[in-house]
Amino acid sequence: MNVLILGATSPIAQAVAHEYASHKHDIFVACRKQERADEIASDLVLRHDVRALGAAFDATNLDAHADFIAHVEEEFGPIDVALVAFGDMGQQEESQQDISAARKIIDVNYTGAVSLCEAIAEHMLTRKSGSILGISSVAGDRGRQSNYIYGSAKGAFTLYLQGLRNRCFPNGVHVLTAKLGFVDTRMTEGLDTKIPIASPEQVGRALYNAQQGKKDVLYYPRFWAGIMGVIKAIPEGLFKRLKL
Ligand SMILES: NC(=O)c1ccc[n+]([C@@H]2O[C@H](COP(=O)([O-])OP(=O)(O)OC[C@H]3O[C@@H](n4cnc5c(N)ncnc54)[C@H](OP(=O)(O)O)[C@@H]3O)[C@@H](O)[C@H]2O)c1
Numbered sequence: 001m002n003v004l005i006l007g008a009t010s011p012i013a014q015a016v017a018h019e020y021a022s023h024k025h026d027i028f029v030a031c032r033k034q035e036r037a038d039e040i041a042s043d044l045v046l047r048h049d050v051r052a053l054g055a056a057f058d059a060t061n062l063d064a065h066a067d068f069i070a071h072v073e074e075e076f077g078p079i080d081v082a083l084v085a086f087g088d089m090g091q092q093e094e095s096q097q098d099i100s101a102a103r104k105i106i107d108v109n110y111t112g113a114v115s116l117c118e119a120i121a122e123h124m125l126t127r128k129s130g131s132i133l134g135i136s137s138v139a140g141d142r143g144r145q146s147n148y149i150y151g152s153a154k155g156a157f158t159l160y161l162q163g164l165r166n167r168c169f170p171n172g173v174h175v176l177t178a179k180l181g182f183v184d185t186r187m188t189e190g191l192d193t194k195i196p197i198a199s200p201e202q203v204g205r206a207l208y209n210a211q212q213g214k215k216d217v218l219y220y221p222r223f224w225a226g227i228m229g230v231i232k233a234i235p236e237g238l239f240k241r242l243k244l
Pocket residue numbers: 007008009010011012013031032033057058059060084085086087088089108135136137138179180181182183184185186187188
């Protein structure tokens with residue numbers, strides 16, 4: 001299989017790439033800097049003896065996305081699995097005061113993700129096969145004062161993936177929504193919580209297994225499904241009074 005990884009400098013994305021490479025699948029990694037993409041691709045070749053290529057892309061450069069995906073298919077071959085892993089949590093306080101900071105969070109997590117998923121889906125739908133794995137967040141399940149700009153962008157991405165799945169399913173294309181809880185990356189650096197934090201490697205395995213099993217939605221770690229079930233059940237009249 002040919003696996004495309006978008007946002008390859010993320011530890012989660014790299015864990016997914018290594019998981020697929022360990023099963024002898026070829027990998028195309030893309031991130032903002034060409035040198036980093038080349039380094040990550042070389043590491044995959046060295047450790048797993050697979051074909052791995054790399055290229056640069058920017059999630060906010062919407063006009064370039066269709067050509068970029070066409071270029072990947074030309075150079076690498078038909079994309080069988082695409083992981084949309086890039087994201088930007090930004091700073092909630094900054095984005096309340098500066099709309100351009102809020103817009104960046106929305107553009108990376110939602111607009112850019114949609115633009116790339118649409119470009120990938122076009123190719124997969126023509127072939128009537130493929131899997132799109134979108135990384136969303138439990139933060140998208142309910143709006144909270146501490147991160148509602150990021151949360152709303154992820155929530156919109158979750159809804160988008162649901163619609164894309166509905167469109168793609170009859171045409172043989174699989175769409176997975178991964179709603180992640182806390183994972184040990186730079187996004188959670190310094191986080192003080194009693195809730196267990198997953199390793200990127202655990203997430204990599206879980207995503208691989210969910211794709212192989214053609215799952216629709218994956219909460220990972222799985223206990224987040226229970227936590228979010230409770231959080232979503234709190235009536236709005238009470239929820240708005242909580243400091244979350
Ligand atoms: N860690 C968690 O607890 C957690 C929880 C829920 C969901 N997630 C999601 O998991 C995914 C991976 O995040 P992570 O935790 O591994 O954090 P991370 O290390 O900060 O990774 C974020 C990735 O997004 C890329 N990125 C940011 N802006 C971009 C742009 N304009 N164009 C292209 N790439 C861009 C970054 O690239 P650069 O290296 O170039 O900056 C990096 O590869 C994200 O979608 C995140 O929202 C994470």
